[in-house]
Structures are given as C-alpha cells and as structure tokens.
Amino acid sequence: MRNIKMTIKYDGSRYKGFQRLKDNDMTIQGKIENVLSKMTNESIEIIGSGRTDMGVHANGQVANFKTDSELSIKKMHDYLYEYLPEDIVIINMEEVDDRFHSRYNAKSKIYLYKIDNNKYHDPFLRKYTTHVEKKLDLELMREASKYLIGEHDFTSFASSKSKKKSNIREIHSIEIKEHHNLVEIYVHGNGFLYNMVRIIVGALLDVGLHRKTPQDIKEMLEFKDRSKASDTAPSKGLILHKVNY
Amino acid sequence: MRNIKMTIKYDGSRYKGFQRLKDNDMTIQGKIENVLSKMTNESIEIIGSGRTDMGVHANGQVANFKTDSELSIKKMHDYLYEYLPEDIVIINMEEVDDRFHSRYNAKSKIYLYKIDNNKYHDPFLRKYTTHVEKKLDLELMREASKYLIGEHDFTSFASSKSKKKSNIREIHSIEIKEHHNLVEIYVHGNGFLYNMVRIIVGALLDVGLHRKTPQDIKEMLEFKDRSKASDTAPSKGLILHKVNY
Numbered sequence: 001m002r003n004i005k006m007t008i009k010y011d012g013s014r015y016k017g018f019q020r021l022k023d024n025d026m027t028i029q030g031k032i033e034n035v036l037s038k039m040t041n042e043s044i045e046i047i048g049s050g051r052t053d054m055g056v057h058a059n060g061q062v063a064n065f066k067t068d069s070e071l072s073i074k075k076m077h078d079y080l081y082e083y084l085p086e087d088i089v090i091i092n093m094e095e096v097d098d099r100f101h102s103r104y105n106a107k108s109k110i111y112l113y114k115i116d117n118n119k120y121h122d123p124f125l126r127k128y129t130t131h132v133e134k135k136l137d138l139e140l141m142r143e144a145s146k147y148l149i150g151e152h153d154f155t156s157f158a159s160s161k162s163k164k165k166s167n168i169r170e171i172h173s174i175e176i177k178e179h180h181n182l183v184e185i186y187v188h189g190n191g192f193l194y195n196m197v198r199i200i201v202g203a204l205l206d207v208g209l210h211r212k213t214p215q216d217i218k219e220m221l222e223f224k225d226r227s228k229a230s231d232t233a234p235s236k237g238l239i240l241h242k243v244n245y
Numbered sequence: 246m247r248n249i250k251m252t253i254k255y256d257g258s259r260y261k262g263f264q265r266l267k268d269n270d271m272t273i274q275g276k277i278e279n280v281l282s283k284m285t286n287e288s289i290e291i292i293g294s295g296r297t298d299m300g301v302h303a304n305g306q307v308a309n310f311k312t313d314s315e316l317s318i319k320k321m322h323d324y325l326y327e328y329l330p331e332d333i334v335i336i337n338m339e340e341v342d343d344r345f346h347s348r349y350n351a352k353s354k355i356y357l358y359k360i361d362n363n364k365y366h367d368p369f370l371r372k373y374t375t376h377v378e379k380k381l382d383l384e385l386m387r388e389a390s391k392y393l394i395g396e397h398d399f400t401s402f403a404s405s406k407s408k409k410k411s412n413i414r415e416i417h418s419i420e421i422k423e424h425h426n427l428v429e430i431y432v433h434g435n436g437f438l439y440n441m442v443r444i445i446v447g448a449l450l451d452v453g454l455h456r457k458t459p460q461d462i463k464e465m466l467e468f469k470d471r472s473k474a475s476d477t478a479p480s481k482g483l484i485l486h487k488v489n490y
Contacts, residue, residue, distance in 0.1 A: 011368040057369070087368045123256040123332045124302070128369055 001066040003100055004076070006046075007092040008032070008061040013127045013236070014087060018052040018061065028052075028088060032063070035083045039076065040069040049102045049109070049243040053195075055235035057128060059112070060091075062243040064102045105245050108172060108190050111197040112241040113233065115183040115205075129182070130237035136183060136208035138176055144207040144214035145174035147221060148200060155224040157200055158193035159232070167193060167224075174200075186241065195232050202230035246311045248345055249321070251291075252337040253277070253306040258372045258481070259332060263297040263306065273297075273333060277308070280328045284321065285314040294347045294354070294488040298440075300480035302373060304357070305336075307488040309347045350490050353417060353435050356442040357486040358478065360428040360450075374427070375482035381428060381453035383421055389452040389459035390419035392466060393445060400469040402445055403438035404477070412438060412469075419445075431486065440477050447475035 010028055012018075020029040029046060036044040046063040069076070077093040084090070114129040116122050121131035148157075151170040158167055175186040185204065187197050203220060206212040212230070220229045255273055257263075265274040274291060281289040291308040314321070322338040329335070359374040361367050366376035393402075396415040403412055420431040430449065432442050448465060451457040457475070465474045 009368055011371075081365060086366070086371050089365050089368050091365055120326060120334050120336055121331070123254055123334050124373055126256075126331050 001068055001098070003064055003066055003096050003098050004073070005062065005064045005094050005096045005100060005102070006032075006080075006090050008058060008063060009089045009091050010058050010061065011087040011127070012052060012055050012057045015054065017054045017056070018048055018050075018058075028058075028061070029063075031084060031088055032080070032090075035080055036065060036067075038083070039071070039079045040067050042067060042069065047102045049106045050192075050240075052238075052240050053235050056238045056240065057236075058240040060242045061240050062102045062106070062245075064096065064100055100245075102243075106243050108188060108244045109192065109240065110186055110188045110242040110244070111192070112239040113185040113187070113197060113201045114237050114239065115185070117178075117181045117183050125182070127236055128239070130234045132183075132205065132209070134209055136205070137210060138178055138183065138208065140210075140214060141185075141204045141208040142176050144204055144212075144217040145176065147214065147218040148174060152221055153224055154193055154196055154221070156220045156226055156229040157196050157203070158226065159195035159199075160226045162194035164193060169193060169196070176204075198232045198235065198238060199226075199229055201233040201237070205233060206230045246313055246343070248309055248311055248341050248343050249318070250307065250309045250339050250341045250345060250347070251277075251325075251335050253303060253308060254334045254336050255303050255306065256332040256372070257297060257300050257302045260299065262299045262301070263293055263295075263303075273303075273306070274308075276329060276333055277325070277335075280325055281310060281312075283328070284316070284324045285312050287312060287314065292347045294351045295437075295485075297483075297485050298480050301483045301485065302481075303485040305487045306485050307347045307351070307490075309341065309345055345490075347488075351488050353433060353489045354437065354485065355431055355433045355487040355489070356437070357484040358430040358432070358442060358446045359482050359484065360430070362423075362426045362428050370427070372481055373484070375479045377428075377450065377454070379454055381450070382455060383423055383428065383453065385455075385459060386430075386449045386453040387421050389449055389457075389462040390421065392459065392463040393419060397466055398469055399438055399441055399466070401465045401471055401474040402441050402448070403471065404440035404444075405471045407439035409438060414438060414441070421449075443477045443480065443483060444471075444474055446478040446482070450478060451475045 016026050018028045046065040048063045080090045116129040116131045155167040171189040173188045177184045263273045265272050291310040293308045325335045361374040361376045400412040416434040418433045422429045
C-alpha cells in the first residue's frame with residue numbers, strides 16, 4: 001500500500017474540530033476522508049498529527065493515509081483541491097515511507113496564537129484573532145513566558161478533562177512578536193496537553209494586562225493544580241502552525 | 246443640529262452592498278442607520294461617500310449624519326461598537342462643521358484590490374482576495390497601468406449600467422505592490438464610474454496573464470466601448486481603502 005502525507009491549512013471557524021465525530025461530518029478529518037474515499041473508491045482513514053478543537057485553525061496540520069490507488073500525487077492533489085470546501089486547503093502532498101506515522105513520528109509542534117490588540121477589533125481578522133482592547137505589556141509577558149520554558153509538569157496548564165498518563169512536557173521556546181498591534185505568540189514544544197496552549201496564553205494575557213505578575217506564572221506551574229491557573233483563551237485565536245518530524 | 250462624521254471599516258461578504266435597499270436591511274447603511282435611530286430615538290439617515298457593491302469591503306468608508314442628540318461622541322461611538330454586528334466597525338467618529346457632506350466634499354478616493362497569487366488559495370484570505378493561480382507578470386501590469394493615469398474618458402471601463410452624464414475621470418496613480426505572493430493594487434482617483442476599479446483590475450489581470458498587452462489597454466481606453474474591455478474582476482477582492490477630503 002502507498003502511504004501519502006498531506007500538509008493541511010484550514011479555517012476552523014465552521015467546524016467541530018479536526019477529529020471525525022460519529023454521525024457528524026462537520027469536522028476537518030470527516031471532510032477530507034469523504035473526498036479521499038470518493039476519489040479512491042476505498043474507505044480511507046486519515047491519521048492526523050493530533051486533534052485541534054472546535055474553532056481552532058491550522059497553517060500546517062499534517063495527516064497521512066494508506067491507499068491502493070494508483071493515481072499520481074498530482075491527480076490526487078488536484079482532486080482534493082477541487083472537491084474540498086474553500087476553507088480546507090491541502091498545501092502539500094507527497095508519497096512517504098510506509099513507516100511514516102503523522103502522530104507517532106511528530107518530534108515537536110509550533111502553535112501560534114494571534115491577538116488583535118487595537119481599541120476596536122479588525123472585522124477582517126475577527127475570526128482568526130482574539131481581540132484585547134487594553135494595550136498589552138509585552139515585555140512583562142516575555143518575562144513571564146521564560147518560566148514556562150523547559151521540561152515541567154504542566155498539570156496547572158491542562159484542562160481537567162485531560163487524561164494523559166503524564167503531564168510532563170517540554171516547551172522549547174515561546175516567542176512574542178508584534179506588528180501594527182497584531183500580537184503573535186509562537187509556542188514550540190515537544191507535545192501539548194489538552195487546552196495547554198490556550199491556558200498558557202490565558203496566563204500570559206493576565207500578565208500583559210497586569211492582573212498577574214510573571215512570578216505568579218512560576219507559582220501557577222508549581223501548584224500543579226488547574227484551578228490555580230488562568231482562564232483558557234478563546235479557540236478562534238489559535239492556529240496549529242507547524243508540525244516537525 | 247449636530248453633524249457627525251464616521252469612518253467605517255467593514256467586511257462586506259454578508260451584505261448586499263453599502264446602500265440601504267427597501268425592505269432589506271442586509272446593507273451596511275441599513276445596519277448603521279438602525280443602530281443610530283435606536284440610539285437617538287430619531288429617524289437617522291446617513292450619507293455615505295458613495296456606494297460599495299454587494300461583497301465589496303471597506304477599510305475607510307466615510308459617512309455623516311445629522312442629529313439633535315446630546316450624547317457625547319464617545320458615548321455614541323461606544324453604543325455603535327456594542328450594537329453593530331462584528332463585521333462592521335466604526336473606527337473613527339467626530340463632530341464636524343455643519344456644511345460637511347461625505348459625498349459632495351470627497352476630493353479623491355483610494356481603492357485597493359487584493360489578489361492571492363499562490364498556486365492554492367489561502368483559506369484565511371478567501372473572502373478578501375481574488376485567487377489567481379498563475380504567476381502574474383507585475384512589471385507588465387505596471388507598464389499597462391501607466392496608460393490609465395491622468396484624465397480620460399473611461400467609458401470602456403464603466404458598467405454599461407452606469408448612468409453618469411460624463412464618463413471623464415482622473416486617475417492620480419495606480420500602485421502595484423507584492424509581498425509573499427499577495428498582490429495589492431491601489432487605485433487613486435478623483436472619482437469612479439460604476440464597476441470602474443473592477444474593470445481596470447480585470448484589464449490589468451489580462452495583461453499580467455499575457456492574454457493582453459499593455460498597448461491593448463491603451464486601445465481599450467480609446468475605443469470608449471465597454472464591450473472592447475476586459476471582464477469585471479470579482480467583488481470580493483475590492484476594498485474602499487480611503488476617502489480624501
């Protein structure tokens with residue numbers, strides 16, 4: 001069987017998340033599997049690098065699937081581009097080694113969180129940013145972010161619904177950029193717990209708005225208790241930016 | 246009576262255009278008038294600098310209205326921001342001289358047309374750009390645009406539905422910028438006929454795709470015949486960028 005790897009960009013606004021749900025095809029996975037199954041006359045199942053929640057977007061989600069189809073990669077790519085809805089675009093498609101697995105082989109991921117930090121929100125960015133009216137103190141946010149770098153138990157920064165065996169993860173870097181009041185927070189790590197990026201961003205926003213100090217972030221982490229941390233930032237500002245293999 | 250000037254940014258995707266239609270409030274003007282009328286308990290009519298068509302956007306549409314309300318500008322602005330839909334944002338509001346008229350006093354306008362010139366369209370920009378897959382020849386487009394600068398009879402570049410007495414207009418400049426395959430065409434002129442910017446862009450796209458030469462644009466203009474010019478470019482790439490007074 002051939003093993004095909006896809007890089008997917010999507011506007012998640014309309015969807016219930018990446019992962020296919022029973023009896024509901026308003027998921028990214030569902031939409032892609034439907035088109036692929038029609039194309040190949042097989043029942044295709046794609047393996048994503050991980051889930052993204054309802055309303056979360058992607059610049060570079062990765063998924064792979066196995067098929068016996070003899071169609072060329074170009075033909076497959078053209079077919080997907082024609083039949084997928086406009087808000088889901090396969091930006092790269094290639095044949096890979098049989099052993100490649102989008103989830104197991106992912107070495108690290110970069111998430112991007114976008115904040116529209118103007119007095120009034122930008123109507124063109126409203127679905128892809130979280131609007132924060134009050135000017136954020138970016139220097140303080142950068143200082144706070146340093147406490148999260150490295151290997152930590154992120155229990156305080158995971159949804160209490162998270163059911164992973166271990167809550168230890170490593171954050172490689174957190175970069176905070178700003179251009180014309182659009183703030184971009186890049187979080188690079190080896191893996192993420194459920195809602196982890198959104199809770200990290202919630203904490204950084206608390207610091208940027210002077211509701212918490214950088215030192216508070218350090219303590220949040222040490223508490224290992226979700227109830228001690230900040231609120232979860234809205235899904236619409238979150239983008240799965242890149243998956244590294 | 247007080248005279249209030251507003252600068253309006255909107256995502257026109259959902260609307261039937263700027264101008265209020267009878268029995269249909271899915272217009273920008275209708276939405277704003279409804280909120281203003283509720284706020285003031287008066288029947289407010291706003292005067293826009295001009296119409297924008299169904300699906301066209303604005304970064305800086307200007308409109309003014311008269312009112313006897315004694316509310317502060319800040320209160321009015323906050324009220325509008327709260328009650329207007331998310332895709333219509335008043336970005337500036339100020340009290341102006343009684344004689345100010347958004348349409349009659351407009352000295353010039355800048356329209357912006359955005360083209361996503363990547364092989365696959367960007368899902369996040371799909372409603373605010375026109376996608377052109379084949380690489381555009383921007384140098385040739387810039388050469389062609391020079392023939393349109395200055396005072397001309399733009400009959401070939403106006404919808405045949407246009408009913409203006411004179412089709413003579415002056416284009417001050419056409420600037421074509423490009424950044425990461427996002428092409429931006431800024432058209433600055435003293436006034437525009439119906440569909441004029443979209444037909445100009447249609448002609449420039451024909452040149453950029455080598456379907457027409459820059460010399461053809463010169464001839465289109467001289468023909469003074471709409472049927473001799475290019476197709477009208479889609480509305481979704483067009484943005485009323487700025488109105489100068």
